[in-house]
Amino acid sequence: MNALLILHRHNHNEWARLLAATAKLNQGFDVIVCGLDADRLPIQPLHGEVLLLPVAAEAGPEVLSELLLPYCQKRSHIVAGTDHWGRDLMPRLAAQLDLPMISEVTAIAGPQQWSRPSWAGAIEQSIVGDGSSVLFTVRPQGFSPVSGDIAKDYQRLSVAELTPLVERTIEPSQSMRPQLTEAKTVIAVGRGACTEQLWPLVEALADKLEAAIGGTRPVIDSGWLPSELQVGQTGQLIAPERYIGLGISGATQHMAGIKQAKTVIAVNQDADAPLMQLADYALTGELDKVLPELLASI
Ligand SMILES: Cc1cc2nc3c(=O)[nH]c(=O)nc-3n(C[C@H](O)[C@H](O)[C@H](O)COP(=O)(O)OP(=O)(O)OC[C@H]3O[C@@H](n4cnc5c(N)ncnc54)[C@H](O)[C@@H]3O)c2cc1C
Structure with missing residues (x-):
């Protein structure tokens, strides 16, 4: 030995x-x-x-x-x-x-x-x-x-x-979602998107868009997603065609992980959130109203 x-x-x-x-x-x-x-x-x-x-x-x-x-x-x-x-x-x-x-x-x-x-x-x-x-x-x-x-x-x-x-635990995960670092579309969820009521809507949107789901650090820390799906300075660096940030404020540590994203779309009830300011498309509104509308329109 x-x-x-x-x-x-x-x-x-x-x-x-x-x-x-x-x-x-x-x-x-x-x-x-x-x-x-x-x-x-x-x-x-x-x-x-x-x-x-x-x-x-x-x-x-x-x-x-x-x-x-x-x-x-x-x-x-x-x-x-x-x-x-x-x-x-x-x-x-x-x-x-x-x-x-x-x-x-x-x-x-x-x-x-x-x-x-x-x-x-x-x-x-x-x-x-x-x-x-x-x-x-x-x-x-x-x-x-x-x-x-x-x-x-x-x-x-x-x-x-x-x-x-x-x-x-011996069976590999059966998730059909694309890998976070390879997906063309990534839906990133923040604290504002993590409620029992909103989560099925987030997953339905990811299914429709064939998107990977990632999250901010508080989302990972509170157990909504596994740690390998954290996006940011201390998580994964991603470069998707489309990044859709739901209920994310846009702290610098999170933004460090999405610098290479081509199009940034943000949904937040706070129009002044840093991610909303930086996004190519910013939708101001409560997620429980915006998400059903988004799903219906796709
Ligand atoms: C050393 C260090 C490393 C870190 N590394 C990372 C990292 O790698 N990745 C990372 O993400 N963070 C990291 N963080 C944490 C980071 O500083 C932020 O705390 C974190 O990114 C904030 O996450 P959030 O946007 O989900 O939460 P919050 O900042 O709380 O934002 C939640 C947002 O949701 C919105 N919202 C709430 N309810 C609704 C609703 N119903 N509808 C619409 N919008 C709503 C709010 O307006 C708010 O803007 C790190 C911190 C430190 C100190």
Whole structure:
């Protein structure tokens, strides 16, 4: 067993950069690849073990952390990427292991020296560890990719034996909606659109327009949408043909994610909301009146 453990979600194309980042630690590592097609990922484990955990990427962090916990014991470093998967999983693991965690590492100077951005990237924070075990997520964009061979020896973990919890989550999501970052039309929902009454109308509009649905951070924080559908500075950057913002004020952190949108349409009861000011088409009105009219007109 190696002291360094990399946790990786299959299908996440940042593997080669994650490998480059952890190479700075200059030690062999074990890797656990999570995903139903985990064995198709090119992996060069140096002298370590590769364990494949055939669980759908959609398996929630609660389930995954429980599955992974036994493999995280007695490690000096546990590393994952800074995507939504890593962001959700690693703090839970850190809490369960009672170990410190560092997020969004952009440089590694040694086994106990990390850099990360702080204050929305305005300053770089240097962290020096005290020698204890640590979990961290890396921003792979900061590291040049390293190529790796297909691992010859790997062990496929049997999730069924690990816990019956997985049975609930093993099926990938059946959503027919386009991917948020690839959709031609994105409907973004803000706090003003998230009520029991409005939500079916939002979904009906998305169905009619074959649109992806994304949301602002408060919408994600309050559980209306999963975290990978957050749009903005700390979420996804999107570039659709049409962005339709419903009940969104237009905070700078949200606007940072829609700069590349070609046409911006906004609906808000407040004509002075920043998004309304910036939109190509701004509809002033209450969503419970505007949405039925919109649906009827399409
Ligand atoms: C470090 C940091 C990072 C952040 N990152 C992000 C990020 O990545 N993405 C992000 O989105 N936010 C992010 N935020 C949060 C951001 O600052 C805003 O708080 C958030 O975007 C506001 O979301 P909102 O527009 O849904 O809510 P609000 O600002 O509350 O706006 C709700 C709007 O809905 C309208 N409304 C209410 N009811 C109705 C109705 N019935 N009909 C029509 N309109 C209605 C209101 O007039 C209002 O304009 C971040 C914040 C920080 C500090």
